[in-house]
Amino acid sequence: MSNTLKSKKPQIGGPLGLGSKTEKQGLRMNGAEAIIASLEAEGVDLVFGYPGGQAIKIYDALYDSKQITHILARHEQGAVHEADGYARATGRPGVVIVTSGPGATNTVTGIATAYMDSVPLVVITGQVPRGVIGTDSFQESDIVGITMPIVKHSFLLQSAEELTTTFREAFHIASTGRPGPVLIDVPSDIQSEQIVFNYPDAVNLPSYRPTYKGNAKQIKQAVGVIERASKPILYVGGGAIASGATEELVKLSTMMQIPVVTTLMGKGAFPASHPMNLGPVGMHGSKFANLAMTESDLIIAAGARFSD
Structure with a gap:
């Protein structure tokens, strides 16, 4: 297997x-x-x-x-x-x-x-x-x-x-x-x-059209908020793994020197050996990761759902 x-x-x-x-x-x-x-x-x-x-x-x-x-x-x-x-x-x-x-x-x-x-x-x-x-x-x-x-x-x-x-x-x-x-x-x-047996090639679901393209106006606003933040932090969940966005996360964190904390589902989305990785956050997380979240002035959630 x-x-x-x-x-x-x-x-x-x-x-x-x-x-x-x-x-x-x-x-x-x-x-x-x-x-x-x-x-x-x-x-x-x-x-x-x-x-x-x-x-x-x-x-x-x-x-x-x-x-x-x-x-x-x-x-x-x-x-x-x-x-x-x-x-x-x-x-x-x-x-x-x-x-x-x-x-x-x-x-x-x-x-x-x-x-x-x-x-x-x-x-x-x-x-x-x-x-x-x-x-x-x-x-x-x-x-x-x-x-x-x-x-x-x-x-x-x-x-x-x-x-x-x-x-x-x-x-x-x-x-x-x-x-x-x-x-x-x-x-x-x-x-x-x-x-x-006739298996269809396409799917026609008018009520289900997932959006993959980002909203340009919202992206510009997010960039502005990040630029103004003095203590931003990346809060990374399992969605980063599911969407294959791990490389982009590393680039963003490294380029802007933003520390990273991960949820349980987000483990592996960001290299554990990377100097910007503070480790898991939340109930089962580390003290310094939770302190970093508490003291941050901007939380950038990537593929996370803000669970307990």
Whole structure:
């Protein structure tokens, strides 16, 4: 597994290249096979999970994949944490497959961890058939409602026809802008429906257009504030790592002689041996790093969310 992790190192949140989409484009298959084909189209080579009744069709289809390796966890929470670690190490969305009910609810802690740390995940949960959703059927849970506060977005599939578009959108949302977990709840009857596989090239989400270009007026104002500051400090978080901005941080700190403190998630964003690095700040930080923050007249937050 270590070789897999070392082979790819894009920044978190970068676009994920489409894989073997053309090989299966236009073929007739069931929903479960379309899920695996969608993962292959997104270039996924590793998934984590634990099989169960409402996801068993997905696992049957996964068995035939020559591209995807499955890592069997001993508990669904562990599967999400494993996918989380994969995402942090590679920068690519971690993928999880679990069943409905207790299988789905066991993922909550892992999803919350990824949400708090802005880690891209796509969590696929099996669900009871559409006709019995909401009837308290065996191993049914409203996992979309349960995870609503801790996901970047979630989908409950209503039709096999929307499957490929949903997966394309899920990977796009998870890995762009501020990364985060996305959940796709798939009723088991949709997994059996026949469709013609057609994976879209583009994503059209008018309500989701992450901004990457800085506002020139705001940048000029920030430069002016920095120039006037006598004791500025750079407060660096995990977003600096996720966006691949470490080199720019070193240049800014060195050029303007601005000391740097890091959050727990920001460790590694700035060289620990650099003379301007004061180390971690906050509850688990050093005394001098916290004093520097307290005495500063300007805090420049880079990829941090001002947690406790």
